[in-house]
Structure formats: structure tokens, C-alpha cells
Amino acid sequence: MAVSAHVSDLIKPGIAAFIAAALAYPAPAHAAGPRGVMSLNVCTDQLVLSLAEPADIVSLSELSVDPTLSFMAGEAASYPKNAGLAEEVLAARPSVVVTGTYSLHNTTALLSGLGTRVEEFPYQQSIDTIPADIRRMGTILGKEDEAEALARDFEAELATARADLGGVHPRAIVFGPNGVVAGAGTLQHTVLEAAGFRNLAAERGMTGMAPYPLELLVADRPDLVLLSAPMTDAPALADRIARHPAIAASGAALPSGAIPAGSWDCGGPFTLEALRALRSIRDGLLAEDQPSK
Amino acid sequence: MISRLNIILAASVLILAALSLLVGPAALGPGESLSAIFSSDGGTAALIMREIRLPRALLGVLIGASLGLSGAALQGFLRNPLAEPGIIGVSSSASLGAVLVFYSGLAGASLLALPAGALVGALAAMLALIGFSRGNTATLTLILAGVALSSLAGALTSLALNLSPNPFASYEIIFWLLGSLKDRSMEHVWIALPLMLAGWIMIAVSARALDALSFGEEAAASLGVDVGRARLLVVGGVALSVGAATAVAGAIGFVGLVVPHLVRPFTDRMPGGLLLPSALGGAALLTAADIAARLIRPAGELNVGVVTALIGAPFFLWLVAHSRREVQS
Amino acid sequence: MNAEQPIAVSTAGLSVTLGPRPVLAGIDFAMARGEVVGLLGPNGAGKSTLIRALAGQVAFDGSIAIEGRDQHDLTADARSRIVAHLPQGRMIAWPLAVETVVGLGRLPWRGFAGRGDADGARACREAMELADVTHLAGRPATALSGGEQARVLAARAIAQATPVLLADEPVAGLDPAHQMSLMLAFRRIAARGRAVLVSLHDLTLAARWCDRVVVLHDGRIAADGAPASVLTADLLERVFDILVRLDHDECGPILTPIGLSADRE
Numbered sequence: 001m002a003v004s005a006h007v008s009d010l011i012k013p014g015i016a017a018f019i020a021a022a023l024a025y026p027a028p029a030h031a032a033g034p035r036g037v038m039s040l041n042v043c044t045d046q047l048v049l050s051l052a053e054p055a056d057i058v059s060l061s062e063l064s065v066d067p068t069l070s071f072m073a074g075e076a077a078s079y080p081k082n083a084g085l086a087e088e089v090l091a092a093r094p095s096v097v098v099t100g101t102y103s104l105h106n107t108t109a110l111l112s113g114l115g116t117r118v119e120e121f122p123y124q125q126s127i128d129t130i131p132a133d134i135r136r137m138g139t140i141l142g143k144e145d146e147a148e149a150l151a152r153d154f155e156a157e158l159a160t161a162r163a164d165l166g167g168v169h170p171r172a173i174v175f176g177p178n179g180v181v182a183g184a185g186t187l188q189h190t191v192l193e194a195a196g197f198r199n200l201a202a203e204r205g206m207t208g209m210a211p212y213p214l215e216l217l218v219a220d221r222p223d224l225v226l227l228s229a230p231m232t233d234a235p236a237l238a239d240r241i242a243r244h245p246a247i248a249a250s251g252a253a254l255p256s257g258a259i260p261a262g263s264w265d266c267g268g269p270f271t272l273e274a275l276r277a278l279r280s281i282r283d284g285l286l287a288e289d290q291p292s293k
Numbered sequence: 294m295i296s297r298l299n300i301i302l303a304a305s306v307l308i309l310a311a312l313s314l315l316v317g318p319a320a321l322g323p324g325e326s327l328s329a330i331f332s333s334d335g336g337t338a339a340l341i342m343r344e345i346r347l348p349r350a351l352l353g354v355l356i357g358a359s360l361g362l363s364g365a366a367l368q369g370f371l372r373n374p375l376a377e378p379g380i381i382g383v384s385s386s387a388s389l390g391a392v393l394v395f396y397s398g399l400a401g402a403s404l405l406a407l408p409a410g411a412l413v414g415a416l417a418a419m420l421a422l423i424g425f426s427r428g429n430t431a432t433l434t435l436i437l438a439g440v441a442l443s444s445l446a447g448a449l450t451s452l453a454l455n456l457s458p459n460p461f462a463s464y465e466i467i468f469w470l471l472g473s474l475k476d477r478s479m480e481h482v483w484i485a486l487p488l489m490l491a492g493w494i495m496i497a498v499s500a501r502a503l504d505a506l507s508f509g510e511e512a513a514a515s516l517g518v519d520v521g522r523a524r525l526l527v528v529g530g531v532a533l534s535v536g537a538a539t540a541v542a543g544a545i546g547f548v549g550l551v552v553p554h555l556v557r558p559f560t561d562r563m564p565g566g567l568l569l570p571s572a573l574g575g576a577a578l579l580t581a582a583d584i585a586a587r588l589i590r591p592a593g594e595l596n597v598g599v600v601t602a603l604i605g606a607p608f609f610l611w612l613v614a615h616s617r618r619e620v621q622s
Numbered sequence: 623m624n625a626e627q628p629i630a631v632s633t634a635g636l637s638v639t640l641g642p643r644p645v646l647a648g649i650d651f652a653m654a655r656g657e658v659v660g661l662l663g664p665n666g667a668g669k670s671t672l673i674r675a676l677a678g679q680v681a682f683d684g685s686i687a688i689e690g691r692d693q694h695d696l697t698a699d700a701r702s703r704i705v706a707h708l709p710q711g712r713m714i715a716w717p718l719a720v721e722t723v724v725g726l727g728r729l730p731w732r733g734f735a736g737r738g739d740a741d742g743a744r745a746c747r748e749a750m751e752l753a754d755v756t757h758l759a760g761r762p763a764t765a766l767s768g769g770e771q772a773r774v775l776a777a778r779a780i781a782q783a784t785p786v787l788l789a790d791e792p793v794a795g796l797d798p799a800h801q802m803s804l805m806l807a808f809r810r811i812a813a814r815g816r817a818v819l820v821s822l823h824d825l826t827l828a829a830r831w832c833d834r835v836v837v838l839h840d841g842r843i844a845a846d847g848a849p850a851s852v853l854t855a856d857l858l859e860r861v862f863d864i865l866v867r868l869d870h871d872e873c874g875p876i877l878t879p880i881g882l883s884a885d886r887e
Contacts (some may be wrong), residue, residue: 517702
């Protein structure tokens with residue numbers, strides 16, 4: 001899921017440059033190794049949490065503690081939080097800032113312009129890019145060995161899963177709020193395929209996050225409908241669609257807890273949890289001996 | 294009572310409702326679609342027809358009828374050809390009421406919270422406007438008050454949705470201000486229908502009073518009309534009909550304005566006699582607009598309020614230009 | 623007052639207060655069937671308020687009896703079959719056909735779904751003839767001139783066929799011929815046993831067409847009686863602040879205003 005807070009250009013570059021000049025801090029010296037990492041994005045938050053020494057974590061994004069988005073919300077709880085503002089970075093002066101490519105676009109450009117080291121991780125992830133992301137974070141944090149171990153474990157389990165893809169591939173769909181589904185090019189798509197499913201949305205030609213008409217969901221008779229949990233307790237009509245009687249009547253819907261929350265909204269070591277859950281669901285479906293053709 | 298006009302309109306409603314059942318992204322043949330409604334085999338076609346398209350077609354008819362009827366009742370009661378639940382702010386106030394109750398989570402995201410809030414909102418708007426219009430029925434004064442009320446309710450709706458911690462809430466502003474019949478279920482039909490029926494009955498009972506009110510409140514009273522009772526019936530009837538409609542489909546504008554004017558030339562122009570044709574015409578117009586909303590942009594689908602506004606707003610301008618005649622009290 | 627006819631309307635100690643202001647005070651008034659009574663008085667004297675009180679549309683102190691029944695005991699429905707009220711503000715909100723407008727006068731006599739009014743068609747026809755609007759029957763009332771609309775609304779009130787008709791300035795804005803023909807229509811329905819109270823500003827019209835005139839001044843009855851005895855130069859100067867020349871012919875008095883009281887010096 002795309003999680004990107006849009007921070008408008010609250011701080012004009014000119015003003016920011018003035019502030020920087022007034023503070024007159026020298027650019028951080030990278031050679032001394034990272035003395036502190038600040039993450040501005042819920043996906044980089046979790047890579048940081050997986051690898052960094054707790055003492056090195058300056059702050060994480062506010063979304064890091066949202067249990068519907070962040071698999072590691074519990075681990076994130078004890079750290080300071082940031083709202084992704086350039087001001088916060090200037091005040092905290094971390095040695096490195098990690099964030100997503102598209103999120104906080106203005107902030108990223110501004111910080112780079114001010115000489116802060118900013119490492120951007122691509123927003124478009126697949127299950128195959130996760131080991132590389134882990135290794136890259138390891139390098140940034142000076143934790144190359146730990147990262148290498150995590151990445152190898154990940155690659156090994158992924159390879160095992162792929163070696164075991166014989167037989168029928170049931171058709172699945174990830175049906176989110178407002179009937180928006182994960183099409184080709186999404187992390188969920190690649191996890192589904194790795195777990196031995198066909199992604200119905202991608203077969204319908206959808207890429208990225210796209211609305212999927214409820215009627216087609218019924219007509220296409222997927223073997224598995226994965227509903228996502230509401231993001232908050234605060235009600236919205238967007239979340240009501242999961243309760244439409246047509247979905248219940250299709251008989252293929254699984255409750256929102258079927259895949260551990262946050263395990264495949266961002267890619268990380270924990271995405272294996274989503275893979276494992278999907279593989280066990282597939283085993284169940286195949287055991288019923290009623291797969292689609 | 295059963296005039297030729299009403300027969301033609303009723304037939305149009307049936308035909309349009311049938312067409313509405315045939316429109317949708319799933320490729321179902323016409324025969325297959327219509328027979329699937331009556332099938333209980335739980336097959337794909339039956340599921341699509343009974344759980345998705347049927348509630349949508351029913352709500353198009355019911356909500357259209359409620360809006361057309363309410364428009365005719367308001368025009369008759371206020372003796373104001375520009376009166377309409379959308380323009381005078383009743384619909385947007387109903388939206389505000391529904392939004393406040395639903396998104397605050399007071400009712401735990403229950404759908405039943407929607408009509409409760411919408412009814413209170415619609416009723417408050419009706420009482421405010423009726424109070425304002427007493428002794429002050431000049432056409433434009435009332436309309437301007439309604440426009441102010443409508444803007445206020447719209448702004449507060451946006452504010453309430455923006456303040457919601459749910460990130461999807463702020464995207465739902467467009468639903469509450471423009472309305473949609475997308476992905477409704479029979480549940481929506483069942484929560485709206487009883488309220489609408491009650492509203493329709495109240496308005497129908499006021500028909501005779503609306504006729505007499507053509508000559509103003511004093512003359513109506515001398516014709517044996519209890520004007521206070523008529524006011525109660527119209528306020529309650531419109532609040533129930535529009536509140537229930539808005540609760541399940543958002544604020545859909547202009548149906549109540551356009552329809553009475555379209556059917557009036559084919560009647561004796563008596564406000565009471567205009568009620569049934571306006572209800573039927575409203576049902577036909579909204580059903581047609583909802584079909585258009587799906588055909589114009591099949592993938593993403595337009596909000597049906599966009600279509601009714603595209604028809605209604607130019608009509609409203611034309612009406613303003615041609616009814617400069619101020620209605621005297 | 624016509625002694626042979628039964629009393630249609632009577633009031634005793636009738637007072638009306640609108641807001642802080644007493645508009646009518648201690649009105650003792652009666653009219654019989656068969657009478658056309660002219661209600662005169664300067665602007666603000668209380669003419670319209672008296673008519674509204676008799677029509678049951680304002681709260682009052684004292685008593686009003688209509689056809690022998692206490693005003694407070696009458697339901698709106700029952701009252702509408704006894705008293706017709708032609709208000710001063712002439713409103714026809716929709717482009718209704720003239721015959722539709724007149725037909726609405728039959729509303730009190732209609733049952734559910736417009737049935738059960740056997741006399742309706744005849745009453746409407748007669749009312750339209752009396753008000754001289756028969757030739758306009760199919761025209762939209764809103765497209766008519768002000769004078770024509772006034773006659774159409776008068777026909778509507780006449781068609782209501784009540785024992786009592788209260789008309790508030792029905793001839794204002796009408797041309798002289800139609801002023802006279804409408805007054806003649808009131809005389810005709812009075813001759814059929816109805817009581818007509820009509821407020822007027824034209825003193826000569828009142829003098830010539832009314833059996834009796836009641837003059838209101840500051841919410842009280844200043845004079846009540848036959849026009850010739852009531853409309854004296856003295857009363858007109860006192861109540862209306864005008865100087866008039868009084869002439870008489872075989873039809874009654876002719877009043878010609880010639881100046882304001884203030885001009886006397």
C-alpha cells in the first residue's frame with residue numbers, strides 16, 4: 001500500500017537556506033559512521049527497526065506505530081516520532097535520513113539541498129527487491145553482516161516457496177477500502193504469485209492500486225478474497241464495502257486478519273509472514289479439492 | 294387521479310428500472326439478467342442481480358420519487374417555483390446530520406446511524422427555512438436563505454470529514470455532497486423504505502391543503518385548511534423522505550426542482566395534483582441519470598449528483614430568468 | 623338592520639391586540655342575512671383585523687357568534703362551510719385556469735378525492751357569471767390583469783356558497799364598471815339570503831351599494847347605520863380628516879372630497 005504523507009512546501013527553499021545559514025552548522029561528517037538515523041517513512045521505519053541498534057534510532061515516522069500498516073508497530077512504540085517535516089530533521093541533526101522515493105518529496109529535496117545525507121528507498125517494491133533493500137539498509141546503518149544474514153534467510157525461504165508451486169494456482173484478489181485492489185506491479189501481487197496464487201486483478205489488466213467493480217468481483221468468482229482491515233476505528237464508508245452482502249455471498253472472502261496486519265504493506269523481513277499465511281491458505285484451498293480450473 | 298400522464302410516467306419508471314437492471318460491468322445478457330432476479334439458485338448472475346443491481350435500481354426509483362415528491366410539496370407549500378430540497382439546503386443539512394453521527398463513531402459505524410442523523414439534519418433545515426419564510430415568502434429571499442444554509446452545511450460536512458482520523462473519510466466529501474447509488478445493498482433499501490413511505494403518506498395527506506395554499510395562507514384557512522397542520526405534514530414529510538434518501542445515497546440535487554416543472558404543463562397545475570406525477574417523474578429522472586452515470590464512464594463511474602446537476606443547474610438558471618415575478622404573501 | 627332575516631354574525635365586546643397594540647376594542651356589531659354591509663374607515667382603523675377576526679384567523683377577546691355558533695367552537699372545516707373570506711392580498715401562485723381557481727372555492731364541500739359535491743358545477747357557473755369571468759374560464763389566472771384576477775378570486779369566494787361572505791377591499795384596482803358589477807354581484811347573493819361584509823375606501827360606492835355602513839375609527843365603531851344617516855360631513859371630517867361636498871340624487875348620497883380638514887383655516 002502506498003503510504004505517503006503529502007507535506008506541502010511549507011518551508012520555501014529560500015527561507016530554509018536562511019535558517020540553515022543562521023544556524024551555521026557544518027554538514028555532518030559521513031566518514032565517522034552513522035551516529036543516528038531518522039526515518040520518515042513507514043516502510044523504511046521497519047527496515048531500520050530490523051537492523052539498527054536502538055540507541056542509533058533518532059526517530060521514526062508517526063505511522064510506524066499504526067498496527068494496520070506497520071508490522072513492527074509494537075517495536076516502534078518506544079522511539080520518538082516525527083511528522084516528516086524538514087524542521088524536525090534540522091533540529092535533530094541525524095547523520096542520515098532514510099525515506100521513500102515519492103513520499104515527502106519536497107522535504108527530501110530540501111534536506112539534500114541543505115547537505116543532510118538522505119537515502120531514498122524506492123516506493124515500488126516486489127518480493128524480489130526486499131533482500132536488496134535489506135542489504136542496502138545494512139550498509140547505511142553499518143550493519144552489513146546482520147543484513148546479509150537476514151537477506152539470505154529471506155532468499156532461502158522464497159526459493160523454497162517457489163520450488164513448491166506445483167499444481168493448481170487458485171485465483172485471489174486483495175480487496176481494500178472502496179473496492180480498490182492490488183494489481184500488477186504491487187508488492188502484494190508478487191507475494192501472491194510467490195505463494196502460488198494468480199492475482200485476479202492483474203489478470204484483469206489492472207496495475208497498481210485500482211478500483212475493481214463489485215459486480216466483476218462476483219462475476220469473476222475468485223477462489224480467495226482478501227479483505228483489508230479498516231485503518232482506524234473511526235468509521236468511513238470506504239470500509240463498508242467489505243461488508244456488502246454480495247461479498248459474503250461469494251463464499252470466498254476471508255476476514256481481514258487472515259494475513260498478519262502490515263506484513264505486506266511494506267516489504268521487509270516480515271513479509272515472509274504474509275507469504276507463510278498465504279501458503280497455508282492455499283494448502284487449505286487445495287485440500288478442499290475445489291480449486292478453479 | 295389515474296390520469297394518462299400518470300400511466301405514461303409509471304410505464305417510463307418501469308422501463309427505466311428494467312434498463313437500470315441491465316447496466317453493469319459484468320457481462321450478463323438481458324434475458325439472463327432479468328430471470329436471475331427471480332432465481333434463488335445462488336448462482337453468479339442471481340448474486341449480481343439480487344445483491345447489487347436490484348438494490349441499486351430500487352433505490353433509484355425510491356429516492357427519485359422522494360426527491361420529486363418533496364420538490365413538488367415544497368414548491369406548493371412555499372408557493373415558490375424555485376423551492377427544492379437541494380437548493381434550499383435540506384439535502385445538504387441531511388448529509389451533515391448523517392456525517393456527524395456516522396463519522397463520530399457514536400453509533401459504532403452502524404448504517405442505522407445514517408438515517409437517524411440525516412433525519413435530524415433535514416428536519417432542522419426545514420424548521421429553519423419554514424420559520425424564516427413565514428410572512429416572508431418572496432421567492433428570492435427564501436432561495437438566498439437556502440443557498441446560505443446549503444453552503445454552511447456543505448462546509449461543515451467537509452470540515453467534519455477532514456477532521457476524521459480515518460484517511461478515507463475526506464474522500465467521501467464528494468459522496469455526501471453529490472450523491473451516488475454505487476454498491477448499495479438491500480440493507481440500504483430496508484433502512485430507507487419505511488421512512489420514505491411515512492414521508493410520502495404525510496405529503497400525500499397534505500395535497501388538499503397545498504391546493505388551497507395556492508391563494509395564500511389566509512384564503513387557504515377560509516377554505517377549511519388547517520395551515521398549521523399542513524405545515525407539520527410538509528415539514529415532516531419532506532424531512533423523512535429527503536432524510537432517508539440522503540442517508541443512503543448522499544445529497545442528490547435538482548431532481549426536486551426540475552421534475553415538477555417538467556410535469557406541471559401536463560396537469561391542471563394544482564399543487565396537490567402535481568404530487569403523484571412529480572414522484573413518478575422523479576423516479577424516472579433519477580433512474581435515467583443513474584444509468585447515464587454508469588454509461589458515461591463505466592470504469593470509475595460518475596457520481597449521479599453530477600449528472601442531475603448537469604441537467605438541473607442550467608434549468609435552474611433558465612427558471613430564475615423566467616420567474617422574476619415575485620410571489621406576494 | 624333587516625329585522626326579518628336571521629342574524630348571521632354578531633360580536634360583543636370584541637377586542638384584538640396584535641403585539642403591544644390594541645387594534646380593535648369593544649366592538650359590538652351584528653349583521654343579518656340578506657344584508658350588504660360596508661365596512662369603512664381610514665387606513666389602520668382595523669377593518670382588515672375585524673374581517674380576520676370574523677373569519678376566525680386572529681385571536682380575540684370578547685365573543686363572536688357566526689350563524690348562532692361560538693367562533694371558538696367552530697372547527698376550520700365547519701367554519702369553511704359558513705364563512706368565506708376574500709383576503710385583501712390577492713395571490714394566485716400557479717398559472718391555474720380560471721375555472722380551476724373558482725372550483726377550489728368548492729373545497730369545503732368536497733369529500734375524499736374530490737367527490738361528493740353535487741352542487742359544485744352549478745355554484746361555480748353562477749359565481750363566474752356573477753363576477754363576470756365566465757368568458758375567461760380557460761385562461762391561466764396569472765396571465766390576467768389585476769382587475770380580472772380580483773374578480774376571479776371574488777368568484778372563488780362566491781362559489782364557496784357560505785351564508786357569510788367577508789370581502790376585504792374586493793374592488794380596489796377595478797375599473798368603475800367592474801367595481802359596480804362586483805357590488806351588484808354582492809347585492810344579488812345577499813338577495814338570496816347571504817350576509818356580505820365588504821370593506822371599501824370608495825365612500826360613494828359604499829353609500830350607493832350597501833344597505834348599511836359601519837365606520838371604524840382607531841379600532842372602535844364610530845358610526846353604524848344607513849349610509850345616508852351615517853355619512854355626514856361632520857363624521858367624515860372627524861374620522862377621515864377630509865372635507866366633502868354632499869349631494870343627493872334618487873339613488874342616495876354623492877360624496878365628493880374637496881379638501882383636507884387641515885385646509886379649513
